[in-house]
Amino acid sequence: xxxxxxxxATLVQPVGSPLSLECTVEGxxxxxxxxxxxxxxxxxxxxxxxxGIGQISSEVPQNLSASRPQDRQxxxxxxxxxxxxxxxxxxxxxxxxxxxxxxxxxxxxxxx
Amino acid sequence: GQSLEQPSEVTAVEGAIxxxxxxxxxxxxxxxxxxxxxxGGAPTFLSYNALDGLEETGRFSSFLSRSDSYGYLLLQExxxxxxxxxxxxxxxxxxxxxxGPGTRxxxxx
Numbered sequence: 001x002x003x004x005x006x007x008x009a010t011l012v013q014p015v016g017s018p019l020s021l022e023c024t025v026e027g028x029x030x031x032x033x034x035x036x037x038x039x040x041x042x043x044x045x046x047x048x049x050x051x052g053i054g055q056i057s058s059e060v061p062q063n064l065s066a067s068r069p070q071d072r073q074x075x076x077x078x079x080x081x082x083x084x085x086x087x088x089x090x091x092x093x094x095x096x097x098x099x100x101x102x103x104x105x106x107x108x109x110x111x112x
Numbered sequence: 113g114q115s116l117e118q119p120s121e122v123t124a125v126e127g128a129i130x131x132x133x134x135x136x137x138x139x140x141x142x143x144x145x146x147x148x149x150x151x152g153g154a155p156t157f158l159s160y161n162a163l164d165g166l167e168e169t170g171r172f173s174s175f176l177s178r179s180d181s182y183g184y185l186l187l188q189e190x191x192x193x194x195x196x197x198x199x200x201x202x203x204x205x206x207x208x209x210x211x212g213p214g215t216r217x218x219x220x221x
Contacts, residue, residue, distance in 0.1 A: 034208070043199065044155070044211040090154055099160035100145055101209065106154050 006104030023091030
């Protein structure tokens, strides 16, 4: 069966510090991968998605970046965090053809 | 545009039936999904409709009317554990799912 792992679960970082969140998927090949952000009590905003290794599409301009160094690994990064980067970050995967996403457990990031 | 509209909050009592509506813009529409998210947790997939009609999965059902650009999630025999936020998400041709703002359901004893 397919599983998705996301870590860390919580993170408190000072303004200006770097960020690296990692997501890995097991039990499937060539998944579509996604990074979403959710502000408190709000909907999900798509940040990045990837249909293959090295292929990254950005939905929203920001100081975040994403990379997919391996088929089942998706990384969200920032060189310098802003206060506005605080939120709940969710990684998700879907098959190349299929109606639903499976989300990771999320990372709650607080920038102080 | 791809915006979706859903009520921000719905309240119901245990054992009742509740319907959460979702309207969407029709341009390039392919299908509508529903997700459940408990506080502090990740969204979990509930259902997907690409064709008109009702899809039933246990106590939850999802309905789609493409001609009305409208769908709903129906929850029957409500339980306290159903208290959560529910999101509709629209799939467009050649694009990714876009999520609605979410509806917070409170189930009262």
